[in-house]
Amino acid sequence: MLSRKALARVALGTAAILAASSAAAVGLGPLVLQGVIDGPREGFSLELYNPYPEATDFVLYPVGLDDETAQDRVAILPAEVQLGSQRNRRILVVATALAAGETYKFRVCAQRKTPPEGVMINARVCSKITARRVG
Incomplete structure (x- = not known):
């Protein structure tokens, strides 16, 4: 059994690792978005952010709310973009x-197009979007 001091060190180390890894992940917001429309199309605006110290190519793609199924009914403009460091x-x-x-729910995810050499995990972030058309 670990002492309180050892547990505190483990918790502090874990928090530092999580803070460092989340600080270097692509930004996309808002994370939850919904809209109501009376026509067959609904548009949404998201903000993509590059936290990395160099210009980076990103790819954005739509998937199902609870799975990785591609969503053919969703268009993303632009679906590939290069952003300078600290730019959005x-x-x-x-x-x-x-x-x-109909109520249509899906996610839009963003990640680096090609992770740098030596990076084991290509972090991504997804926004949950709900589009509802009134009857």
């Missing part, structure tokens, strides 16, 4: 073919 860019997301009364 607005991304347009359009959900199409919404039926009357």
Whole structure:
């Protein structure tokens, strides 16, 4: 059994590791977004942020809310973008073919297009989006 002092050291070390890894992850927001429309298309705006110390190529793609199924009804403009260090860019997301009364839920994820050599985990971030068309 670990002493209180040892537990505190473990907790502090874990917090430092988590802070360092999350500080270097791509930024995408807002993380939850929803909209209501009376037509077949709904547009959303997301903000992509590059926290890395160099210009980086990013790729954005739509997947299912609870799985990795590609979402053909979602367009992302631009789907690939290069951002300079500490820069951000607005991304347009359009959900199409919404039926009357339909609620369509999906995620838009962003990650580095190609991780640097030696990086074992290519971190990504996803926003949950809900588009609802009134009947």
